[in-house]
Amino acid sequence: MHFTLKIWRQKNSLARGSFETYNLDDVSPEMSFLEMLDALNKKLVEEDKDPVAFDSDCREGICGSCGMYINGHPHGPVPAITTCHLSMRYFRDSETIWVEPWRAKPFPVIKDLIVDRSALDKIQIAGGFVSVNTGAAPEANSLPVNKEKADEAFDSSICIGCGACVAACKNASAMLFVSAKVSQFALLPQGRVEARQRVRAMIEKMDELGFGNCSNSGACEAECPKQIKLVSIARLKREYYKSY
Numbered sequence: 001m002h003f004t005l006k007i008w009r010q011k012n013s014l015a016r017g018s019f020e021t022y023n024l025d026d027v028s029p030e031m032s033f034l035e036m037l038d039a040l041n042k043k044l045v046e047e048d049k050d051p052v053a054f055d056s057d058c059r060e061g062i063c064g065s066c067g068m069y070i071n072g073h074p075h076g077p078v079p080a081i082t083t084c085h086l087s088m089r090y091f092r093d094s095e096t097i098w099v100e101p102w103r104a105k106p107f108p109v110i111k112d113l114i115v116d117r118s119a120l121d122k123i124q125i126a127g128g129f130v131s132v133n134t135g136a137a138p139e140a141n142s143l144p145v146n147k148e149k150a151d152e153a154f155d156s157s158i159c160i161g162c163g164a165c166v167a168a169c170k171n172a173s174a175m176l177f178v179s180a181k182v183s184q185f186a187l188l189p190q191g192r193v194e195a196r197q198r199v200r201a202m203i204e205k206m207d208e209l210g211f212g213n214c215s216n217s218g219a220c221e222a223e224c225p226k227q228i229k230l231v232s233i234a235r236l237k238r239e240y241y242k243s244y
Contacts, residue, residue, distance in 0.1 A: 001028070001029060001088065001094075002023070002024070002025050002093060003023075003024050003027055003036075003088075003094070003095060003096070004022075004094075004095075004096040004097070005022040005023070005024060005040065005096075006019045006020075006099065007019065007022060007052055007100075007112070008101060008112065008113065009052070009112055010101075010109050010111060010112055011111065012111055013108050013116075017109065017112075019098070019100075022040060022044075024039065027039065027088055028088065029088050029089035030087065030088070030089065031088045032059070032085065032086060032087060033070070033084070033087075033088065034054070034059060034084050036088055037052060037054055040052060052112050053110075053111040053112035053114050054066075054112065054113040054114060055113070058084075059084040061081065061084060061085045061160075061225070064161055064162030064225075065162070066083040066084040066162075067082070067083060067102060067162045067163055067167070068083055068100065068101060069098075069099070069101065069102065069103065069167060070083065070086070070097065070098070070099055072098070073168075073223060074102070074164035074167040074223045075164055075223070077090065079222070080226075080227050081225055082162065100113070101113045101114065101115045102117075102166065102167040103167060103172075104163070104166045104167060104211075105172060105210045106119040106166070106172065106209045106210045106211055107119065107163060117161075117163050119174075119209045120161045120163060120177060121161075122205060122209060123174065123177070123178060123202050123206050124161070124181055124202075126201040126202050126205035127182070127198045127202045128194055128197060128198055128201065129194070130190055130191055130193070130194065131193045143190075145188060149188065150187075150188070152187050153183065153184050153185075153187040155228070156179075156180045156181075156183035156187070156228065156232055157180075157184040159177060159180035159184075159224075159226055160226060161177060163177070164220075164223050164224055165221075165223065165224055165228075167223075168219040168220050168222070169217070170215070170217060170219070171212025171214070171215055172210075172211055172212045173211055173213055173214050173215075174211040175206075175211075175214040175220070175236065176220040176224065176230070176232065176233060178202050178236060179228075179232035179235060182199050182202060182232075182236050183232045183236070186199070186235065186239050195239065195243070196242075196243040199239040199243050200243050203236075203240055214233055216230070218230060
């Protein structure tokens with residue numbers, strides 16, 4: 001397969017960036033998108049050119065660091081997967097592919113396709129801790145948890161903090177991320193002790209860092225690789241109102 005790649009290149013956070021065009025041949029349809037970029041970088045290095053900087057770690061769809069904007073979609077045009085799981089077979093031979101970093105004020109570009117997503121870590125840190133007893137494991141039935149609530153909490157906890165929701169939102173809102181982190185504790189009795197402080201602190205930190213507010217467009221849910229639902233944002237708002 002042959003592809004024309006329009007990739008955003010930016011030397012550092014202070015430099016002006018622009019799209020540069022690359023042509024890549026002999027791409028296997030079984031390659032992942034990141035493996036394709038690896039092949040491009042190998043070619044660039046052999047030509048004594050600066051390789052494209054992009055972020056990746058586990059390449060198993062767990063860490064979320066591989067996030068990039070591909071053809072107008074965070075993580076690419078295939079729903080419910082991360083960039084590292086995006087296969088080149090989803091693209092047509094000789095297609096032109098546009099690749100750029102997340103576009104949000106709280107995510108400054110470090111270089112090329114790498115952005116600083118530490119703002120999400122700061123929000124999570126602001127949420128604080130959960131008070132639990134340490135030592136021997138307690139009897140499993142000593143703290144009953146409704147299965148429906150436990151399942152909902154698990155569905156929220158699978159958020160990988162990749163920032164796709166922020167990149168997809170026209171307001172650069174982090175509400176889906178924050179709501180997932182709040183929900184995974186708010187739904188369980190262990191998380192109720194610090195519930196009021198947690199939701200206030202996380203929303204205040206989100207606002208402080210420059211993220212926008214939710215306007216219910218639903219782009220975040222549509223682009224989330226872990227399919228976190230908008231109902232989490234409704235729960236976040238209820239928790240916030242109850243904290244006063």
